[in-house]
Amino acid sequence: MTTQQLVAEIQRKKSFLCIGLDVDLDKIPPHLLDTEDPIFEFNKAIIDATHDLAVAYKPNSAFYEAYGVKGWIALEKTIDYLNKNYPEQFTIADAKRGDIGNTSTRYAKAFLEDMNFDSITVAPYMGKDSVEPFLAFQGKHTIVLALTSNEGAFDFQTKEVEGKELYKQVLETSKNWKNSENLMYVVGATKADFFAEVRSIVPDSFLLVPGVGAQGGSLADVCRYGMNDQVGLLVNSARGIIYASRKEDFAEQARAEALKLQQEMASYLG
Numbered sequence: 189m190t191t192q193q194l195v196a197e198i199q200r201k202k203s204f205l206c207i208g209l210d211v212d213l214d215k216i217p218p219h220l221l222d223t224e225d226p227i228f229e230f231n232k233a234i235i236d237a238t239h240d241l242a243v244a245y246k247p248n249s250a251f252y253e254a255y256g257v258k259g260w261i262a263l264e265k266t267i268d269y270l271n272k273n274y275p276e277q278f279t280i281a282d283a284k285r286g287d288i289g290n291t292s293t294r295y296a297k298a299f300l301e302d303m304n305f306d307s308i309t310v311a312p313y314m315g316k317d318s319v320e321p322f323l324a325f326q327g328k329h330t331i332v333l334a335l336t337s338n339e340g341a342f343d344f345q346t347k348e349v350e351g352k353e354l355y356k357q358v359l360e361t362s363k364n365w366k367n368s369e370n371l372m373y374v375v376g377a378t379k380a381d382f383f384a385e386v387r388s389i390v391p392d393s394f395l396l397v398p399g400v401g402a403q404g405g406s407l408a409d410v411c412r413y414g415m416n417d418q419v420g421l422l423v424n425s426a427r428g429i430i431y432a433s434r435k436e437d438f439a440e441q442a443r444a445e446a447l448k449l450q451q452e453m454a455s456y457l458g
């Protein structure tokens with residue numbers, strides 16, 4: 189999916205909501221555990237109930253890898269279901285990969301080609317030659333961790349390197365990498381104070397913003413400081429939406445939570 193198509197979907201739905209599909213079998217409704225593939229059944233119900241309110245879905249691979257082969261199959265079924273039934277959705281493999289170039293190429297192939305996600309999250313720690321293999325995939329997007337939502341973001345990302353915070357070095361340096369037009373960045377919703385600085389370096393880039401909902405980030409602040417004239421934001425919530433209820437009505441309740449966020453987003457879109 190191109191950035192222009194994503195922007196058009198955002199305008200059409202008045203939403204820049206990304207729903208995190210972080211499935212934990214201890215948290216899903218117990219009645220689903222009797223089905224053949226509870227992870228997929230859960231995702232399918234959540235997607236069917238929320239697709240008109242969201243423009244993106246982000247399964248985090250950890251929640252699938254944790255269940256071995258069964259989890260991996262459920263992830264494949266989920267991305268296939270999205271691509272087949274809701275091709276207008278922007279899909280994010282939240283895998284946080286990145287390795288020497290030869291290895292990154294294989295990660296990129298697995299997620300962007302074989303599974304056919306629109307994008308993947310990538311850690312920039314190993315530098316240019318670890319990220320460029322992802323950027324080489326045309327029509328796909330590489331979402332680099334810039335300033336993450338967790339407390340540990342202050343351990344390295346805000347420390348100065350040659351007089352400038354590391355996350356700023358990441359933003360500035362990556363702009364010069366090959367195919368950098370395919371870059372997006374992760375900036376946590378809990379770091380609203382930093383959005384103006386981020387925007388001064390990457391005014392036009394899309395930002396994936398996790399951390400509203402369970403982590404307590406403010407959607408209002410993210411929009412105030414992070415939105416650009418193309419919107420430029422995908423705001424993710426996982427637990428705050430998908431675990432709204434453990435009863436039979438779980439998908440309806442997830443929809444109700446998604447609707448609250450979408451309505452707030454619509455108010456900021458004007």
Ligand SMILES: O=C(O)c1cc(=O)[nH]c(=O)n1[C@@H]1O[C@H](COP(=O)(O)O)[C@@H](O)[C@H]1O
Pocket residue numbers: 208210248282309335336337338374375376398399400401402403424425426427428
């Ligand atoms: O890359 C991410 O999506 C990510 C980056 C970050 O800085 N913080 C962050 O929470 N995430 C992911 O976003 C999701 C947040 O989930 P909730 O806190 O349940 O809404 C999880 O899948 C996290 O792994």
